[in-house]
Amino acid sequence: MEASRALFIPVILGTARVGRMSLHAARLVTGELSKCVGVETDLIDIAKLPLPTNDAGEAIKQADFSANMSKADALVVVSPEYNHGYSGLLKHVLDSCLKEYIHKAVGIVGVSAGPFGGTRVIQNLLPVMRELGLVTIFWDVNFSSVQKVFTEDGRLLDESYIRRIDKFLKELIWMAKTLRQGREQISLD
Amino acid sequence: MAAVANTDKMICPSCRVEMNHHCDKLVYTSHPQDAGQSDPNLGGIIEEFHTCPKCGGGASRHA
Secondary structure (H helix, E strand, O other): OOOOOOEEOOEEEOOOOOOOOHHHHHHHHHHHHHOOOOEEOOEEEHHHOOOOOOOOHHHHOOHHHHHHHHHOOEEEEEEEOEOOEOOHHHHHHHOOOOHHHOOEEEEEEEEOOOOOOOHHHHHHHHHHHHHHOEEEOOOOEEEOOHHHHEOOOOOEOOOHHHHHHHHHHHHHHHHHHHHHHHHHHOOOO | OOOOOOOOOOEOOOOOOEOEEEEEEEEOOOOHHHHHHOEOOOOEEEEEEEEOOOOOOEEEEEO
């Protein structure tokens, strides 16, 4: 394994809703990831992916998204909770790839206007991640009452989230390194 | 027809080195063209996943 290769950990913003507060959470996590030594990141906004809706799954694979998922060593998915679930568009986007995800780590950031910080959407995403071949970590970040966490222009009002994100990212990076070693060096046979 | 394990190593198209076979996944498909490749004991197709130890690139194939 070439240890000098940086880890690539993109952040997927899982909503296209106008006025989405999850954008602020995604930008914050992306910013914290960019401070990590040996890690490259990018913010992938699913609202900007030109996926058709007259088909689904790998039949509508989008080249740039697929390339980013192939290059990734781990993912962060930032998802708002809509009626206890994730957005249909997020599922549509995630389903467009499969082999790109296998044996890669994923951490989930839940966002909600209510007090539970997206805990239910995280629970609903876990089986989806598992079936896609992603390996979930046991740290989450929960943005509760997100309208009180950020100003309208995205300034963080509660600095305690920085420490939570730091713990979340440390676990995700450890898993990303470990799974890279496994993918590249440890044979199934 | 039962699927037969492919024992040939995959070669990374970029680095020309042997890739590491690190995962088999059972895939269910409704495509008629895949019907003959289904493993009768497992009820689906085994997809192998391989990663290049040099560049980290991935590839897959039916077992």
